[in-house]
Amino acid sequence: MVETETQSPTPTAAATPGQAGPLLAIRDLEVGFRSGDDEFRAVNGMSLEVRPRETVAVVGESGCGKSLTALSIMGLLGPGTSLPDAFVRGSMRLATGDGSEHELVGMRSREYDRIRGSVLSMIFQEPMSALNPLFTVGEQVVEMLVRHEHMPRRQAWTRAEVLFEQVGIPEPRRRLKAYPFELSGGQKQRVMIAIAMSCNPRLLIADEPTTALDVTIQSQILYLLREIKESFETSVLFITHNLGIVAQFADRVAVMYRGAVVEFATVQEVFKAPRHPYTRMLLDSHPGESLRARAGDRLQAIPGTVPSITTDIDGCAFHPRCPYVMPLCRTTAPPERIDASGHTARCHLEVIPDAER
């Protein structure tokens, strides 16, 4: 299990010489909402980095803060957005490619407008709600090109057609004139990808982009994203609850629980030798290929549910559900431990004891 540890954990990142630094480095991110005098933190000390051309998956169950993290990277939280009561603290440093680095936390909205779409872009779970129903999909791609690339409209239409072809939309010229409602879910997600890639972003944030799709269409979209990521040399931050997609698609994976990353390593490491009990239980709760209910096989369920963000938990946030809980876990939040390969875990245990299953 150690044979890969001497190499760089992410071959794609290593393949880009001279760009050793991360593209995006998130440190101690806190995202939450103010309600009167109270503050609720949904993301609580989250740290993560994405290297150039790397795919990092963020996995976790509902309410773990993965989507809020994505929205905060995109600058879609706080004053002037549709969620004005939200706050974002900590640090998110983005390298824009021209050698300069930008702090995203506290960035002015005018500056954000320049990088959103061009350096950062995002696709969502529900393409229907992300597309404007009143404009043809072609107009929506063209708008991006005109706005960010300052392209003349005629040229933008030609470029839009090329993009549609690249994302596998049949009869691209005709489809440019379609309204969102005329397209299937899979086609709409392809349009979203075309819009997201139109300005050659360095980081694509994909928030559950296939969750609303059928499994055969999901496999088409994942196949497309893999192609797109290669041809555009883009980094991808892939937010999902689907462990299969993580294993198939990501280079590294961050496992989130209650607003923080509890484990971060290459997918090979995490799936083969998880270091956090939550990660291991999450992996084991998936109905594996050889398990049969009829044969008496039982799935590893995680007892209880994720506690609401309005309840404070002392010590490790996972301790009320953890089968390996020790007195220390109830009082002290575990520090982030990192090994030589860069595998990090936030747990007081050095090694998870073997579960008696």
Place this chain on the structure above:
Amino acid sequence: MQSAEREVVARVERLKVHFSVDKKKARKGQQGGYLRAVDDVSLDVRKNEVLGLVGESGSGKSTCGRALLRLNEVSGGRVFFEEEELTTKSRREMRPLRREMQMIFQDPNSSLNPRIRVGDAIAEPLRINRIGTAAEQQARVEEMLDQVQLPREYLGRYPHQLSGGQKQRVSIARALITRPRLLVADEAVSALDVSVQAQILNLLSDLQQRLGLTILMISHDLSVVRYFSDRVAVMYLGRLMEVGPVDEVFARPAHPYTRALLDAIPVPDPSRVNIAQPIRGELPSPTAPPSGCVFRTRCAAAIPACAATVPELRHVSPDHQSACLLAPGEEQAR
């Protein structure tokens, strides 16, 4: 139909459920007049088994499950429940049978009334069917609560005070309180997080074995179906493509659609990354299904004959049938 060694609890024979979507075209018998949600499906659910019914959206799997309980009007074919034909029964005649067949749904938020307390929700089927005295009903409700592993103090709670998994436990308790002989679970764990999904699957599995339940499990999640079912039926665009024992179908899928579906599951194992070109195309409109085999427009192995003939189910092994003109293995040669 195939002679099963085991007693059949419920059966559909050449079931058709067509919804009229365009009255004018429907009257003239033109294409586009009807949405053929279920077309010519024959299937049986055997005693004490879990039959998984899988397919993508629009495959007709939910409509098929609802038709089995006669929650849908049937356009053709026959539905049997323990040798009684349901298709000819009136609403009134159906009523005493209702308690024998229950259903749980995907979203407990919409299947539980927000203004009805847990205890009353679970007791409702008993009250409607006038089963037992009030005291007996109360005892039965408490027993069900134990069965689904919810503490007694939940009896007085409202659905909004429960988590998603707890709500689904209430739905299960309510469905099982009349001791049904058939339970249809329509995407019962699909809305749940994987750790909670595991809790509910474990619970359903315990109940299934302890109470000897017969379950039709409708799901789009093949991993869940593989884990939970004894047999699996695969539907596509209203038609049954393949049916057989779960181990056999997953290990040796006979129908090209089943194979495509299995290939599309993202395997949670980074050492088995699948970078193969996935199945092409999208689901055709169910108001204008392709002629012949409905899957032929997306099938890599399609031959001209597929457009002309609707393939009948053929045996590939004693209990395993597939509706493909090509013998299994034949299409792999392309």
